[in-house]
Amino acid sequence: xxxxxxxxxxxxxxxxxxxxxxxxxxxxxxxxxxxxxxxxxxxxxxxxxxxxxxxxxxxxxxxxxxxxxxxxxxxxxxxxxxxxxxxxxxxxxxxxxxxxxxxxxxxxxxxxxxxxxxxxxxxxxxxxxxxxxxxxxxxxxxxxxxxxxxxxxxxxxxxxxxxxxxxxxxxxxxxxxxxxxxxxxxxxxxxxxxxxxxxxxxxxxxxxxxxxxxxxxxxxxxxxxxxxxxxxxxxxxxxxxxxxxxxxxxxxxxxxxxxxxxxxxxxxxxxxxxxxxxxxxxxxxxxxxxxxxxxxxxxxxxxxxxxxxxxxxxxxxxxxxxxxxxxxxxxxxxxxxxxxxxxxxxxxxxxxxxxxxxxxxxxxxxxxxxxxxxxxxxxxxxxxxxxxxxxxxxxxxxxxxxxxxxxxxxxxxxxxxxxxxxxxxxxxxxxxxxxxxxxxxxxxxxxxxxxxxxxxxxxx
Amino acid sequence: xxxxxxxxxxxxxxxxxxxxxxxxxxxxxxxxxxxxxxxxxxxxxxxxxxxxxxxxxxxxxxxxxxxxxxxxxxxxxxxxxxxxxxxxxxxxxxxxxxxxxxxxxxxxxxxxxxxxxxxxxxxxxxxxxxxxxxxxxxxxxxxxxxxxxxxxxxxxxxxxxxxxxxxxxxxxxxxxxxxxxxxx
Numbered sequence: 001x002x003x004x005x006x007x008x009x010x011x012x013x014x015x016x017x018x019x020x021x022x023x024x025x026x027x028x029x030x031x032x033x034x035x036x037x038x039x040x041x042x043x044x045x046x047x048x049x050x051x052x053x054x055x056x057x058x059x060x061x062x063x064x065x066x067x068x069x070x071x072x073x074x075x076x077x078x079x080x081x082x083x084x085x086x087x088x089x090x091x092x093x094x095x096x097x098x099x100x101x102x103x104x105x106x107x108x109x110x111x112x113x114x115x116x117x118x119x120x121x122x123x124x125x126x127x128x129x130x131x132x133x134x135x136x137x138x139x140x141x142x143x144x145x146x147x148x149x150x151x152x153x154x155x156x157x158x159x160x161x162x163x164x165x166x167x168x169x170x171x172x173x174x175x176x177x178x179x180x181x182x183x184x185x186x187x188x189x190x191x192x193x194x195x196x197x198x199x200x201x202x203x204x205x206x207x208x209x210x211x212x213x214x215x216x217x218x219x220x221x222x223x224x225x226x227x228x229x230x231x232x233x234x235x236x237x238x239x240x241x242x243x244x245x246x247x248x249x250x251x252x253x254x255x256x257x258x259x260x261x262x263x264x265x266x267x268x269x270x271x272x273x274x275x276x277x278x279x280x281x282x283x284x285x286x287x288x289x290x291x292x293x294x295x296x297x298x299x300x301x302x303x304x305x306x307x308x309x310x311x312x313x314x315x316x317x318x319x320x321x322x323x324x325x326x327x328x329x330x331x332x333x334x335x336x337x338x339x340x341x342x343x344x345x346x347x348x349x350x351x352x353x354x355x356x357x358x359x360x361x362x363x364x365x366x367x368x369x370x371x372x373x374x375x376x377x378x379x380x381x382x383x384x385x386x387x388x389x390x391x392x393x394x395x396x397x398x399x400x401x402x403x404x405x406x407x408x409x410x411x412x413x414x415x416x417x418x419x420x421x422x423x424x425x426x427x428x429x430x431x432x433x434x435x436x437x438x439x440x441x442x443x444x445x446x447x448x449x450x451x452x453x454x455x456x457x458x459x460x
Numbered sequence: 461x462x463x464x465x466x467x468x469x470x471x472x473x474x475x476x477x478x479x480x481x482x483x484x485x486x487x488x489x490x491x492x493x494x495x496x497x498x499x500x501x502x503x504x505x506x507x508x509x510x511x512x513x514x515x516x517x518x519x520x521x522x523x524x525x526x527x528x529x530x531x532x533x534x535x536x537x538x539x540x541x542x543x544x545x546x547x548x549x550x551x552x553x554x555x556x557x558x559x560x561x562x563x564x565x566x567x568x569x570x571x572x573x574x575x576x577x578x579x580x581x582x583x584x585x586x587x588x589x590x591x592x593x594x595x596x597x598x599x600x601x602x603x604x605x606x607x608x609x610x611x612x613x614x615x616x617x618x619x620x621x622x623x624x625x626x627x628x629x630x631x632x633x634x635x636x637x638x639x640x641x642x643x644x
Contacts, residue, residue, distance in 0.1 A: 014508070016513065018617065033476065054479035059501045059569075082495050083502050122496035126586035268496050276589050393494035396486050397615060398479065400493050 001188070002458045003243045005045045006088050006390075009070070012057050012086035019049035019087055023188065024357035024381060029437050035086075041459050042105045042192065044185035044357070046381045047239030047390015052398070074251050079273045088391065089239040093104045093270050095260045096233055100143045105231040106223065108215045109144040110208065110290075111135060114237035114301035114387040115264045117411040121393040121404070123278045128407025130415055133283025136291075138271050138294035139235075140284060146219065149286045150234065151293030153211030154300040154309070157182065158424035159434065160450050161204045161306075162314045163442035165376055169347065175199045177352075177367065177374040180306050182206040184244035185381035187454065189357055194364045195456030203284075203451040205447070207300060208241060208258065209250060210450045211290065216253035217449065219290060220438050221323040227255055234261045237301070238390035240381075252449045263391025292429040295416030303355035303385035304331035304338065307378040311342060311351075312423045319345040326422055332413075334384045337362070339374070351412035355384055387412060463627045464522035464542045467506070467601065467610060472561040473620035476515030478508050480610040483615035487570055487604055500577070503569045506612055517612070517621070520544065520565040528557035528566060528600075536598075541604045549595040558598065571595040 008019070008028070013035035020028045027043040030036030031315045038049075056068065070084055071077070075091035099105055120129035139147045161180065166297070168174040179185055181202045190197060204210070210233055220227040234241060238261075244250070247257035262270070271278050285291065296309035308328045317324040329339045331351070337359045352374045354360050360379045366372040382388045387408040388401075395401050421427050438446045489500055506519035526544045530539035536550045537557060546557070548571060558566045568622035571578040572596070579592040603623070604610045613621045 014476035014478065016475040016515075018475070018477050033510075033515070054476060054477045054482050056482065056502055058481075059503060060507075082498050085495070121492075121494045124492045124497045127493055265496055382558070393496055395493055396490070396492075396495055396498070397483055398617070399615065404493065 002040045003043070004040065005239055006038055006040070006043055006047060006050065007088055007090065008036050008038055008049075008341060009084075009086045009088065012055055012084065014055045014086070015054060018052050018054065022048045022052045022432045024048070025193075025293035028347045044188045044381065045187040045240035045243050045297060045390070047089050048382065049087040049391075050085070050089050050239065050390050051394055053085045077269055077273045080269050085394075088264065091266050091269075092242065092260050092262050093273075096262055096266075096270060097273070098449075099231040099233070099259070102231075104229060105390055106142045106146075106225045106229050108146045108148060108219065108230055108232045109139050109235065110148045110150045110153065110211050110215070110233075111139070111235045112156065112208065112237055112301065112386060113298050113412065114385075114392065114408070115235050115267065115414075117301065117387060117408040118237065118392045118404075119264050119268055120278070122265065126281060126407070127400070127404040128409075128411045130411040133285070133417070133422070134281040135276060136286045137281040137284040138267075138276055141276050141281075142270060142274055144233070146215075146223065146286045146290075147216060147336055148211065148219070148290040149293055150207045150211055150236075151297035151300070152290045152427075152429065153207035153209075153214075154297035155294050155424035155427045155430045156206055156210045156214070156433070156450065157207045157300075157306075157312050158296060158309045159430060159441040160210070160311050160446060161202050162317060162424075164202055164204060165310065166314060166318060167442060169349065169375060177372055177377045180201050180378045182300070182306060183380045183386075184238065184240040186357065186360065186379045188240065188243065188457075189360070189381070191365070191454055191457045192459050193361075194368070195458055197364060197458065198366055198454045200367065201454055203453070205250075205450055205452050206235065206244060207259075207297075209244060209452070210247070212250070212257035213252040214447045216255055216257055216292065216432070218232070222289070227253060230255075231259050232257065234258050235264065235267045236261050237264050237386045237392045239263060239390035241391075249452055251410055256436045265391060265393055268393070289429045289432065293419075294424050294427045294430075295419040296424045297427070298415045298419065299412055301385060301387040301412050302332075303335075303380050304333060304353045304378065305385060305412070307331045307351060307353050307376070309424060310376070313425045315344050316423065316425065318347070321422075327417075349376060350374045354379045355382070357381050384409065461627065462542065463625070464524060464539070464544065465603065465623050465625050466517055466522040467603065467613060467621055468624045470620045470622075471516035472476035473618045474508070474515045474517065475618055475620075476508055476510065477617065478539065479615050479619060480504070480506060480517050481508060483611040487607065487611035503567075503599070505599060506568045511528065513560075518563060518565060521563060522601075522603065527560040527562065531556040531560035539603070543605055545602055545603055545605060546598050546600060548597045548599060553596040555598070564630055565578075566598050566600045568596045569599055571597045
């Protein structure tokens with residue numbers, strides 16, 4: 001299934017092939033020393049080529065006219081004046097700017113966990129600086145009518161995915177291992193490369209995918225607005241989320257649940273375009289009720305975070321006892337595969353955490369061969385989870401990547417530690433959402449809004 | 461006797477990724493880490509050139525008898541600690557050094573101070589009479605004079621760049637020749 005999200009500019013590409021080395025699906029082709037091309041059928045739009053590309057448009061080869069034409073072709077605002085590199089993600093900032101200027105629309109926005117530990121970098125703040133308050137303030141000043149949060153969506157995901165896992169473990173229905181389904185690049189990958197294993201994917205939508213239909217149904221009711229007039233924007237660290245949001249089945253609200261997705265970088269460009277002084281913004285809160293989140297929701301941004309959040313809730317739902325230790329160090333780490341045996345009451349659950357599709361392929365091959373012992377596997381495409389996503393601020397130098405990753409990770413864990421509620425099922429707004437609207441987690445109404453199906457998409 | 465060191469690239473190793481250029485900019489002109497926080501254009505002091513389908517960066521040789529320094533009318537180019545350095549504060553942008561340099565290793569660019577382009581005190585252009593012209597100065601590789609390591613050398617993923625000491629290298633080669641002669 002093709003998309004139009006990631007490109008290589010032939011005028012700028014030198015054919016150094018550093019992007020080829022990081023592409024997890026071998027979608028980039030070309031002869032060394034000549035401009036390369038991306039096969040958009042196989043490309044999973046993870047954007048890691050965008051992050052690694054170092055061939056930029058030199059001042060000596062450019063003019064203001066050439067620069068302006070390139071901005072326009074990339075869908076970038078004309079106010080942008082950063083260096084342009086050969087590999088790029090198509091921008092959607094104009095759509096957001098137009099929607100915010102349209103007085104007939106009621107605008108919602110949600111922000112992924114990882115945006116708040118990276119966006120400050122685009123304003124010269126330290127790497128991994130934690131800025132949820134300034135982020136909310138900036139979105140409000142851009143003119144969004146409701147400033148909601150994907151972290152709240154992450155808490156819903158835990159309620160659903162945790163319940164789904166317990167159901168698969170205890171009822172014998174559904175395939176094991178169960179794979180997480182938050183990462184759209186991973187989902188596209190399994191749909192096209194391992195279509196026979198799709199039943200192993202959790203039916204849960206991603207946190208963004210769950211929050212969006214909640215906004216356009218329950219959120220519309222709360223604000224008493226016609227859902228047809230709601231324009232819902234998602235800010236993601238991810239270049240593939242646009243692909244996920246555009247899937248035709250993402251319309252549980254009766255409308256396309258998310259109207260447009262922009263990346264962390266694009267949001268920074270919008271903030272600069274509006275002349276907002278991000279660094280000196282006051283700390284503000286996200287709007288209620290869909291802006292309240294737990295520490296478990298916050299750590300979705302890092303590899304192992306979904307697993308840790310799920311275990312915190314799964315343990316307590318199953319055993320009806322408090323989990324003795326909240327910081328589950330054994331699932332934390334960086335690239336590759338981590339495994340553990342976790343005791344949930346009388347049951348031992350074998351879990352695995354995967355960052356990177358090369359490690360994912362090994363797990364998938366073991367499932368195919370019937371040798372996979374895991375019950376539950378978290379899989380993310382990007383090197384260390386979403387905070388290292390293709391839509392995050394691009395580090396100028398490779399040497400600063402690890403430093404940035406470490407700081408962003410530390411910021412997400414410290415955010416979790418400092419939040420008053422650290423388990424998804426204890427988030428008061430989550431309790432209210434289920435109590436007042438959704439009923440039982442993994443129940444009938446929840447299923448209609450929050451779960452999805454997958455399609456085999458074997459690339460010929 | 462001592463000679464100046466210089467950075468030289470191995471054309472067989474260079475893949476043309478231009479990260480040496482980006483690293484050069486980061487080391488000299490940039491306080492921020494990310495692309496979105498770059499407030500000046502990337503103006504590197506070495507340039508990756510493509511010749512016959514191959515790439516290789518070109519930069520200053522730190523010439524012993526520096527033609528650029530000998531051509532400079534105001535003495536803005538001097539040898540400092542074994543490096544040929546252009547004083548960008550006193551440079552008047554006359555371009556004599558660009559003409560004199562046999563390697564094309566010197567360029568002109570706007571002078572930047574604290575991230576801002578410096579403008580002329582009075583000089584304007586006829587086309588844009590409201591704004592003073594920016595100050596253009598000569599600049600080139602200074603072997604990262606402010607730092608202990610060289611940014612381009614450190615950033616190259618292929619280890620194609622190195623700091624070369626021609627005299628030491630020559631002595632080492634002479635020693636190898638002598639050993640070879642003994643072996644005969």
